[in-house]
Amino acid sequence: MRNTIAKEIIKKAKEDKRLYLIAGDAGLGVWDEYQVDFPNQYINPGVNEQCDIGFAAGMALRGHKPIFYNIAPFVLMRPYEQVRNDICYQNLPVILIGTGSGITYAPAGHTHYVVEDIGLARTMPNLDIFSPADPIEAKKCFEYAYKSHKPSYIRIPKSGEKCIHTNKDIDITKPQIIYQGKDNILFVHSSIVDEVESIISFLKEEGVSITIATVPMLSTSYNFKEILEDYSRIFTLEEHYANGGFGTILMEYCNNNKIDKKIKKFGIKNEYIHKIGNRDYLRKYYGIDAKSIAQSILQELL
Amino acid sequence: MTLDKVSKDIRRTIIKMANLSKSPHVGSALSCTDILTTLYFKVMNITKPINDDRDYFLLSKAHSAMALYATFLQKDFMTQKQIDGYYQNDGTLPAHTDRDTSDFVEISAGSLGHGLPIAVGIANSIKIAQESNKVYVLMGDGEMQEGSIWEAAMLAPKLKLDNLMVFIDHNNLQGYGRATELVSFYPIKDKWESFGWEVYEIDGHDHEVIEKVAKLESKRPKVIICKTIKGKGVSFMEDQLIWHYYIVTDEVKEKALRELI
Numbered sequence: 001m002r003n004t005i006a007k008e009i010i011k012k013a014k015e016d017k018r019l020y021l022i023a024g025d026a027g028l029g030v031w032d033e034y035q036v037d038f039p040n041q042y043i044n045p046g047v048n049e050q051c052d053i054g055f056a057a058g059m060a061l062r063g064h065k066p067i068f069y070n071i072a073p074f075v076l077m078r079p080y081e082q083v084r085n086d087i088c089y090q091n092l093p094v095i096l097i098g099t100g101s102g103i104t105y106a107p108a109g110h111t112h113y114v115v116e117d118i119g120l121a122r123t124m125p126n127l128d129i130f131s132p133a134d135p136i137e138a139k140k141c142f143e144y145a146y147k148s149h150k151p152s153y154i155r156i157p158k159s160g161e162k163c164i165h166t167n168k169d170i171d172i173t174k175p176q177i178i179y180q181g182k183d184n185i186l187f188v189h190s191s192i193v194d195e196v197e198s199i200i201s202f203l204k205e206e207g208v209s210i211t212i213a214t215v216p217m218l219s220t221s222y223n224f225k226e227i228l229e230d231y232s233r234i235f236t237l238e239e240h241y242a243n244g245g246f247g248t249i250l251m252e253y254c255n256n257n258k259i260d261k262k263i264k265k266f267g268i269k270n271e272y273i274h275k276i277g278n279r280d281y282l283r284k285y286y287g288i289d290a291k292s293i294a295q296s297i298l299q300e301l302l
Numbered sequence: 303m304t305l306d307k308v309s310k311d312i313r314r315t316i317i318k319m320a321n322l323s324k325s326p327h328v329g330s331a332l333s334c335t336d337i338l339t340t341l342y343f344k345v346m347n348i349t350k351p352i353n354d355d356r357d358y359f360l361l362s363k364a365h366s367a368m369a370l371y372a373t374f375l376q377k378d379f380m381t382q383k384q385i386d387g388y389y390q391n392d393g394t395l396p397a398h399t400d401r402d403t404s405d406f407v408e409i410s411a412g413s414l415g416h417g418l419p420i421a422v423g424i425a426n427s428i429k430i431a432q433e434s435n436k437v438y439v440l441m442g443d444g445e446m447q448e449g450s451i452w453e454a455a456m457l458a459p460k461l462k463l464d465n466l467m468v469f470i471d472h473n474n475l476q477g478y479g480r481a482t483e484l485v486s487f488y489p490i491k492d493k494w495e496s497f498g499w500e501v502y503e504i505d506g507h508d509h510e511v512i513e514k515v516a517k518l519e520s521k522r523p524k525v526i527i528c529k530t531i532k533g534k535g536v537s538f539m540e541d542q543l544i545w546h547y548y549i550v551t552d553e554v555k556e557k558a559l560r561e562l563i
Contacts, residue, residue, distance in 0.1 A: 055422050064430075090401060
């Protein structure tokens with residue numbers, strides 16, 4: 001997804017001289033050519049995220065279209081107050097792109113994980129939140145954010161994710177059904193979509209059918225009512241704290257709209273991650289790998 | 303009208319606003335009044351209606367917003383009605399700036415240490431567009447304890463922002479005492495110089511000196527350390543910590559206004 005986003009940024013930078021990329025001393029190699037081709041549309045200001053966000057706001061106040069690219073914790077958490085006051089409160093069209101969503105960078109340690117960013121981002125009105133599941137969604141999310149003239153936060157894992165969509169022209173403001181089953185539905189976002197194929201087959205062996213939908217845009221005021229009507233049981237799965245992410249968003253939605261459906265949220269336990277291991281290891285540890293999820297779903301359906 | 307008379311009128315408005323609203327920070331507003339007066343009346347190119355050729359003024363120490371609003375009244379950028387709605391229910395102006403309230407309020411601010419990074423962004427945008435607008439920032443001396451100030455201080459010289467000018471309202475009285483007694487930001491001049499800025503130290507109440515230094519050409523970003531007195535212009539408020547918070551009662555108002563004729 002990182003390369004897809006980089007490609008889109010290069011394309012837009014050619015078309016629109018107002019685009020200005022602030023790459024916060026991250027992404028080795030990603031911007032090598034970009035900075036040669038677009039010297040007036042690029043800065044690596046060093047390791048100073050509070051300043052970078054204010055700086056981006058200042059550029060946007062003058063009509064530039066700044067993009068701040070960094071490892072996700074340093075995009076949203078380190079400069080939280082700058083994102084809140086300088087960008088969102090002032091409602092400026094700045095795009096924040098955070099890499100390493102969830103526990104992508106494991107075993108980097110908790111400082112480099114973002115397992116609470118959706119909860120945090122949701123506290124800021126005006127901010128659109130995107131969590132694409134594949135390069136096609138990532139491209140669409142970026143296009144949407146660029147056109148929106150609003151503050152945007154796009155969280156992506158890293159590079160090399162497979163395309164899950166065959167149709168390139170998807171509407172990212174709506175949940176995207178990527179596998180049609182019945183009775184049950186599982187919503188996912190970001191890279192953990194790579195577990196769903198196995199989840200489907202584990203469940204199939206047990207005679208359970210499930211629909212899988214991605215939710216590329218988490219801040220949408222989308223009417224979930226219609227899609228939920230078709231299913232008796234609803235599940236959410238995310239590489240984020242179980243409490244505070246999309247599962248919580250959906251629960252609130254159901255509560256506010258008097259939809260009486262039982263939702264089971266799967267995510268990382270709300271605790272600081274001291275366990276050491278790579279992403280797949282930690283997914284297993286927290287019970288959000290395909291096998292554990294399939295077993296949990298079967299338990300829920302008992 | 304002389305500039306002395308203008309700044310006196312602005313101070314009178316501040317006292318009346320503080321009294322009507324029963325809001326704090328009167329000392330902070332009086333401290334920077336002469337800087338605002340000089341910049342808006344002698345230095346900056348900001349006219350009504352606001353236009354793209356204007357200079358930018360960012361009040362980073364936004365708790366002094368009363369001084370900004372009072373200056374706007376004097377410049378006819380705001381109406382008396384807007385001023386009267388300061389700090390009121392269903393009002394017009396908050397205690398810390400919200401840029402939605404007026405075209406002349408460039409940034410929404412209030413949390414310290416935000417103005418300078420934003421100003422660096424604006425100044426950089428102007429440079430890229432090869433335009434000639436200038437960017438002026440007014441910050442408090444206590445703000446120098448914020449890390450974000452030094453992040454921006456490091457970045458501005460790298461970008462060769464000769465269109466950026468920072469005024470530090472150096473009254474050495476922050477929320478709970480003197481910086482020298484809390485966490486000292488001294489030496490100020492050496493710090494900024496070592497970061498690559500052109501530094502001046504002046505009397506922050508001397509209109510002629512403020513104007514002269516503000517108009518000096520520089521190839522580097524410029525910082526002007528303005529030695530000021532908190533509460534300046536009202537003898538019993540001068541250099542008194544309590545006027546960071548104390549409320550201007552009717553009695554205080556009358557007493558203060560008698561000194562501002």
